[in-house]
Amino acid sequence: xxxxxxxxxxxxxxxxxxxxxxxxxxxxxxxxxxxxxxxxxxxxxxxxxxxxxxxxxxxxxxxxxxxxxxxxxxxxxxxxxxxxxxxxxxxxxxxxxxxxxxxxxxxxxxxxxxxxxxxxxxxxxxxxxxxxxxxxxxxxxxxxxxxxxxxxxxxxxxxxxxxxxxxxxxxxxxxxxxxxxxxxxxxxxxxxxxxxxxxxxxxxxxxxxxxxxxxxxxxxxxxxxxxxxxxxxxxxxxxxxxxxxxxxxxxxxxxxxxxxx
Ligand SMILES: Cc1cc2nc3c(=O)[nH]c(=O)nc-3n(C[C@H](O)[C@H](O)[C@H](O)COP(=O)(O)OP(=O)(O)OC[C@H]3O[C@@H](n4cnc5c(N)ncnc54)[C@H](O)[C@@H]3O)c2cc1C
Numbered sequence: 001x002x003x004x005x006x007x008x009x010x011x012x013x014x015x016x017x018x019x020x021x022x023x024x025x026x027x028x029x030x031x032x033x034x035x036x037x038x039x040x041x042x043x044x045x046x047x048x049x050x051x052x053x054x055x056x057x058x059x060x061x062x063x064x065x066x067x068x069x070x071x072x073x074x075x076x077x078x079x080x081x082x083x084x085x086x087x088x089x090x091x092x093x094x095x096x097x098x099x100x101x102x103x104x105x106x107x108x109x110x111x112x113x114x115x116x117x118x119x120x121x122x123x124x125x126x127x128x129x130x131x132x133x134x135x136x137x138x139x140x141x142x143x144x145x146x147x148x149x150x151x152x153x154x155x156x157x158x159x160x161x162x163x164x165x166x167x168x169x170x171x172x173x174x175x176x177x178x179x180x181x182x183x184x185x186x187x188x189x190x191x192x193x194x195x196x197x198x199x200x201x202x203x204x205x206x207x208x209x210x211x212x213x214x215x216x217x218x219x220x221x222x223x224x225x226x227x228x229x230x231x232x233x234x235x236x237x238x239x240x241x242x243x244x245x246x247x248x249x250x251x252x253x254x255x256x257x258x259x260x261x
Contacts (some may be wrong), residue, residue, distance in 0.1 A: 001035060005043040005065065009050065012132045016152055018045050027152060029067060029107035032099065052106070052148050052154060055079065064156040066106025070094055070118070073105055083125070083187065086165025087158070090183070091123020093169045106153045112143060112201050118257060120181035120182035120196030121167050122202060126159035143201055163187035172238065179239040180247045184255035189258070193223070198233045198244055205230050205252075212256070224252040 009015035019025050024042035034041070045093035047102070052067035055076045062078055070091040073079055079087050091108075094100055094117055099166065108118035109129065119139070127139040131151040139156075165185040169178045181196040189211040196202025212218045233244035 001038045002040040003044050004041070007043050007045050009045055009047075012050060012152060015045050015047065015050065017130055017185070018043060019150065019152070027110075029104040029110075030069070032103050033107060033111055033113075044180060047152070048154065057160075059140040060160055062158040062160065064105055064158065066104065066109075066153040066155065068105050069154050070103045070105065070108065071097060073242045074100070074121070082158070082160060083185065084164040086167065086185070087121070087125070089165070089167035093117060093171070096177055109139070109142070109156065110153055114201050115177045115197050116200050116202065117167075117169050117178060117181055117196075120183045120194050120202035122156075122158070122183075123194035123196075124165065124183050124185035124192035125187065125233075126161070128157045128159075129153055130155040130157060140204060143203070161187040163189075164259050168251045168255065168260045169253070180233075180244050180249065180251070181252040182255055184252070184259050186259040189220075191256070193227060193255075194246055194254070195227060195231050198231065198248075199236050199238070201233075203231055208252075217220035218256075220253045220256040221249075223256060227252050252254050 007018055007168055010016060022042050025042045028044040028046045047067055052065040054065045055068055055078050056063050057078050074088040074091050108116060123139055128136055129139060129142050130136050132154050135151060163186045168182045170180045171178050178197040183194045185192045191209055193205040193208050194202050205227040207230045208223045212223050212225055228245055228248055233241045235241045
């Protein structure tokens with residue numbers, strides 16, 4: 001990787017102006033993915049000194065700074081207190097502890113990685129993203145946003161509620177990328193189902209969710225079929241389309257059973 005300049009901004013405004021100066025300038029969070037991609041960057045703008053590494057809560061929501069590491073996220077008592085500690089599953093199986101001590105929640109979301117455990121694990125909850133300059137959008141809207149959003153992710157807002165969640169990462173070896181991710185929540189009596197690494201960035205299965213939230217006694221096998229009708233799976237070198245479809249059917253049903261207990 002080639003970097004011409006390293007810049008430590010004094011404020012979000014300063015970081016944002018530096019980012020706009022050149023399309024080859026890039027924000028630096030944990031730096032793990034940037035390094036792996038080996039890109040050529042004009043200026044790396046380090047976000048580590050802007051105080052974005054805190055987790056706080058209000059009566060209605062949890063606010064996670066974009067520079068919170070995956071490890072601090074999974075260990076946070078505030079995160080553990082919500083949805084039966086289900087949110088931590090979004091990061092718990094990403095590589096090893098040393099890696100999660102560096103990788104950030106913000107870097108994990110902004111990359112919109114097709115393999116992301118983090119995105120899939122957060123998607124079935126009411127999660128919105130706060131950017132600088134002033135802009136807020138749901139996680140789902142960000143995933144569907146076309147093009148590059150040249151803004152700084154400041155905070156991730158997670159709405160509180162009563163309920164629990166389920167997360168399954170299917171992988172070949174312990175430290176591998178996922179072959180499939182399934183995340184399900186039942187919060188305030190409403191189901192949400194997300195499937196990722198198909199191998200495409202995670203999406204919510206709206207047809208199945210409509211069915212589950214309409215029926216008083218939904219059939220979980222039918223819900224799993226509806227997930228597959230809406231969200232396609234593909235082949236890649238790690239798994240075939242058919243294998244992913246079979247996994248989706250099984251883990252969606254199991255997840256629905258789990259959150260309904
Ligand atoms: C070897 C390897 C294996 C991995 N395996 C998995 C896996 O199995 N599952 C999984 O879910 N993830 C996996 N990941 C991804 C990892 O979890 C992180 O998501 C990734 O490293 C990005 O986080 P980072 O803090 O390192 O971000 P960086 O590499 O610093 O940044 C990533 C991108 O996000 C941008 N960015 C960062 N912060 C902000 C911000 N606040 N606002 C706007 N843009 C921002 C950067 O400019 C850059 O484009 C893996 C990564 C690596 C390198």
